[in-house]
Amino acid sequence: MAIVKIIDENRTVTDRQSVADYLMTRGIRYEYWTPAHPVERDSPAEEILKAYEGEIERLKALGGYVTADVIDVNAQTPGLDSMLAKFNREHWHDEDEVRFIIHGHGLFHVRSKEGQVVPIEVEPGDLILLPKGTWHWFDLCADRQIRAIRLFQNPSGWTPHYTESGVDKNFQPICFGPSDISTQV
Numbered sequence: 001m002a003i004v005k006i007i008d009e010n011r012t013v014t015d016r017q018s019v020a021d022y023l024m025t026r027g028i029r030y031e032y033w034t035p036a037h038p039v040e041r042d043s044p045a046e047e048i049l050k051a052y053e054g055e056i057e058r059l060k061a062l063g064g065y066v067t068a069d070v071i072d073v074n075a076q077t078p079g080l081d082s083m084l085a086k087f088n089r090e091h092w093h094d095e096d097e098v099r100f101i102i103h104g105h106g107l108f109h110v111r112s113k114e115g116q117v118v119p120i121e122v123e124p125g126d127l128i129l130l131p132k133g134t135w136h137w138f139d140l141c142a143d144r145q146i147r148a149i150r151l152f153q154n155p156s157g158w159t160p161h162y163t164e165s166g167v168d169k170n171f172q173p174i175c176f177g178p179s180d181i182s183t184q185v
């Protein structure tokens with residue numbers, strides 16, 4: 001389940017409905033998905049996409065997404081640190097950032113236009129949808145791996161635009177949950 005820190009209120013939200021309700025107040029969609037049939041975390045991408053086809057098609061119709069793929073990032077990924085360095089500074093995209101987590105963990109920080117920062121830790125089963133233009137940054141957790149389905153309206157729109165606010169430097173890129181424990185979908 002996702003973990004959301006509400007910094008102003010000094011509380012943490014972990015149950016799925018509360019996470020979804022709170023994030024919706026921030027304009028962020030959260031869902032929890034289960035596969036139509038069992039899949040392993042290292043199943044081929046086609047099998048993963050097939051297992052979540054119903055959810056993917058529903059979201060495509062909702063958000064105008066045209067393609068879906070599966071991304072794998074882990075400690076063995078060549079150039080991992082330089083890849084992560086592109087996304088751990090505050091940025092936005094010209095299209096929605098849609099991620100469904102299959103394996104591993106990640107930490108999004110989202111900042112509202114009023115300046116409120118919300119850390120959101122995601123794990124397998126979590127779907128998160130940041131609308132285009134949302135200020136955010138992303139870090140891996142201690143397990144340094146993530147496998148996720150991505151949905152795109154237009155892949156070329158996914159280039160990061162940096163705010164250069166420096167706000168990201170005020171927040172520790174440290175996850176909250178037990179991310180060193182291997183989790184399987």
Ligand SMILES: [Fe+2]
Nearest residue numbers: 087093097136
């Ligand atoms: Fe991003």
